[in-house]
Amino acid sequence: MTKTCAELFQGMECTIIGDGSEEVAGLAFRSDAVCSGDMFFCIVGNVVDGHSFAQDAIDRGATSLVAERKVYLADATDVTEVVVADSRKAMAGAAAAFYDHPSEGFSLVGITGTNGKTTTTYLVEHIAEVAGNRCGVIGTVGNKIAGIVEKSDHTTPESPDLQKLFARMRDAGCTVVTMEVSSHALDLKRTWGTDFAVTAFTNLTQDHLDYHHTFDDYFEAKALLFSAAYPARRVINIDGAWGRELLRRCTEAGDEVITTGFDTTAQIHPLEVAFEATRTVATLEVRGARVEVSYPLVGRFNLENVMTAFGCALSLGIPTDVIVRALATMPPVPGRLEQVPAPAGAPVTVYVDYAHTPDALAKAIASIQALSAGRTIVVFGCGGNRDASKRPIMGQAALAADLAVVTSDNPRHEDPRAIIDDILAGMEGAEGFIVEPDRRAAIAAAIAAAEPGDAILLAGKGHEDYQLVGDEVLAFDDRQVAAEELIRAFGETEND
Numbered sequence: 001m002t003k004t005c006a007e008l009f010q011g012m013e014c015t016i017i018g019d020g021s022e023e024v025a026g027l028a029f030r031s032d033a034v035c036s037g038d039m040f041f042c043i044v045g046n047v048v049d050g051h052s053f054a055q056d057a058i059d060r061g062a063t064s065l066v067a068e069r070k071v072y073l074a075d076a077t078d079v080t081e082v083v084v085a086d087s088r089k090a091m092a093g094a095a096a097a098f099y100d101h102p103s104e105g106f107s108l109v110g111i112t113g114t115n116g117k118t119t120t121t122y123l124v125e126h127i128a129e130v131a132g133n134r135c136g137v138i139g140t141v142g143n144k145i146a147g148i149v150e151k152s153d154h155t156t157p158e159s160p161d162l163q164k165l166f167a168r169m170r171d172a173g174c175t176v177v178t179m180e181v182s183s184h185a186l187d188l189k190r191t192w193g194t195d196f197a198v199t200a201f202t203n204l205t206q207d208h209l210d211y212h213h214t215f216d217d218y219f220e221a222k223a224l225l226f227s228a229a230y231p232a233r234r235v236i237n238i239d240g241a242w243g244r245e246l247l248r249r250c251t252e253a254g255d256e257v258i259t260t261g262f263d264t265t266a267q268i269h270p271l272e273v274a275f276e277a278t279r280t281v282a283t284l285e286v287r288g289a290r291v292e293v294s295y296p297l298v299g300r301f302n303l304e305n306v307m308t309a310f311g312c313a314l315s316l317g318i319p320t321d322v323i324v325r326a327l328a329t330m331p332p333v334p335g336r337l338e339q340v341p342a343p344a345g346a347p348v349t350v351y352v353d354y355a356h357t358p359d360a361l362a363k364a365i366a367s368i369q370a371l372s373a374g375r376t377i378v379v380f381g382c383g384g385n386r387d388a389s390k391r392p393i394m395g396q397a398a399l400a401a402d403l404a405v406v407t408s409d410n411p412r413h414e415d416p417r418a419i420i421d422d423i424l425a426g427m428e429g430a431e432g433f434i435v436e437p438d439r440r441a442a443i444a445a446a447i448a449a450a451e452p453g454d455a456i457l458l459a460g461k462g463h464e465d466y467q468l469v470g471d472e473v474l475a476f477d478d479r480q481v482a483a484e485e486l487i488r489a490f491g492e493t494e495n496d
């Protein structure tokens with residue numbers, strides 16, 4: 001059911017100039033996406049000021065404008081203007097109203113943190129499904145409505161896209177929705193006006209300092225999800241100082257909190273763990289009770305994700321025995337320590353992983369080392385037009401492997417050689433690494449250098465099936481390229 005301009009802004013501080021009773025057909029924040037009868041939001045961006053596209057939006061059929069100052073000075077009777085203090089907040093609030101506050105129609109779990117968001121959302125989805133829920137997922141790998149996956153451009157969509165997605169999930173009968181909430185999204189108010197049942201924090205380590213500039217600012221963006229703007233039950237990993245600071249704030253605010261981590265004071269923590277080659281078996285202490293879990297994910301960091309998901313599931317009221325049963329049948333998460341099928345008799349194992357931060361790279365290498373009796377070879381690069389200060393730190397982290405192959409990972413609009421030089425600054429004085437800017441050749445070089453029993457970690461691209469070079473999106477999937485290069489090296493027959 002369509003809404004009028006006045007209805008969308010009910011209860012919001014704003015000045016409506018013109019006729020507020022006109023129906024709004026849709027919401028747009030890009031002038032070139034405006035359709036007839038749309039409301040156009042003028043946003044002051046980091047690159048351009050969206051107010052300068054107001055006329056363009058009107059020419060394309062917008063009948064109302066939301067702006068931080070009056071912009072449409074021509075004979076304004078045919079266009080309604082809504083003047084607000086913050087266009088992004090207004091857009092998110094109006095989008096929630098446009099779709100009748102869809103997040104109130106299901107239990108929404110929002111997960112933030114530098115690493116582990118995608119994995120944890122998939123874990124919560126699976127547990128909730130086993131508990132009998134129809135689920136939605138929103139995040140980096142794609143958006144899923146009751147098991148059907150659609151591609152996504154953002155980890156957390158812009159508010160009109162997000163609320164529309166929520167509405168589709170509500171209308172499809174989803175009872176639990178689990179979403180990644182990026183720090184960009186929180187800072188840019190993409191989730192403003194959303195009703196969360198549970199919010200969870202995984203960890204905070206270096207990334208995105210190109211956008212947030214300081215660690216403190218990065219943390220404060222994440223911390224918004226735990227502020228009074230988003231009242232919810234909280235799940236917090238307290239292994240790091242940032243998690244403990246969040247816990248302090250949430251406790252002070254009187255929130256209901258479940259703590260997780262290796263820290264033995266956490267409400268959910270491990271007592272005994274066996275990290276096996278294809279699964280993990282652990283005894284957890286869960287709010288004072290011993291709980292045995294066994295799940296088909298590997299690596300120490302995935303135990304952290306499992307504990308966070310456990311906390312989210314308990315917060316949703318799912319019983320412990322159902323959580324344990326669900327964990328045992330957890331499907332793999334695409335591109336997260338995913339093993340590449342190899343020809344029969346291939347003496348090396350190749351894993352594809354999405355580690356693209358210093359902490360993730362260090363932890364992925366350590367996880368592979370713990371699983372493999374042979375050497376560990378890592379192939380990695382760093383994204384262009386992203387936090388450049390993480391590059392030398394990732395270079396240094398890669399030295400923990402027996403051999404590092406430095407290559408390209410979405411150079412975007414930067415020179416791939418210059419990105420590699422930034423990485424190499426962290427590897428100065430070290431020996432035993434290869435530089436090969438062409439990612440396919442780098443993967444082939446790693447396979448050629450491997451000895452029987454070695455493991456190769458292809459880091460950074462995970463589920464991605466492209467390489468971004470300039471404005472081009474070139475087809476490139478680490479899993480496919482590695483499978484091809486393994487066949488080239490070791491023959492045709494596939495191992496099961």
Ligand SMILES: CC(=O)N[C@H]1[C@@H](OP(=O)(O)OP(=O)(O)OC[C@H]2O[C@@H](n3ccc(=O)[nH]c3=O)[C@H](O)[C@@H]2O)O[C@H](CO)[C@@H](O)[C@@H]1O[C@H](C)C(=O)N[C@@H](C)C(=O)N[C@H](CCC(=O)O)C(=O)O
Pocket residue numbers: 029030031032042043044045046047048049050051053140153154155156157158182184185188211
């Ligand atoms: C850093 C960031 O997140 N930027 C987002 C921000 O862009 P911006 O502030 O630069 O916008 P701008 O280009 O200056 O434009 C200002 C306004 O004018 C409008 N405009 C612009 C041009 C035009 O012709 N017509 C027009 O109307 C724009 O739509 C915008 O509303 O607002 C835009 C929409 O309003 C977003 O599309 C854009 O996301 C860019 C594309 C992006 O790459 N974001 C990434 C970094 C991101 O959000 N990543 C996180 C995840 C990271 C993680 O997983 O770790 C995510 O949640 O996906």
Ligand SMILES: Nc1ncnc2c1ncn2[C@@H]1O[C@H](COP(=O)(O)OP(=O)(O)OP(=O)(O)O)[C@@H](O)[C@H]1O
Pocket residue numbers: 113114115116117118119120140155180202203301302304305335336337353354355356359360361363364462
């Ligand atoms: N809890 C964790 N702590 C540290 N590293 C992790 C953790 N979980 C996963 N990782 C590493 O980070 C990579 C990305 O994991 P995942 O996709 O779950 O994180 P994310 O937070 O969704 O990342 P993004 O910011 O790109 O959306 C994994 O491939 C793995 O190498």
Ligand SMILES: N[C@H](CCC[C@H](N)C(=O)O)C(=O)O
Pocket residue numbers: 155356382383384386409410460461464
């Ligand atoms: N959400 C992250 C993904 C990075 C993935 C990596 N392959 C890269 O392109 O740097 C980002 O946009 O920074």
Ligand SMILES: [Mg+2]
Pocket residue numbers: 117118139140141155180
């Ligand atoms: Mg993600």
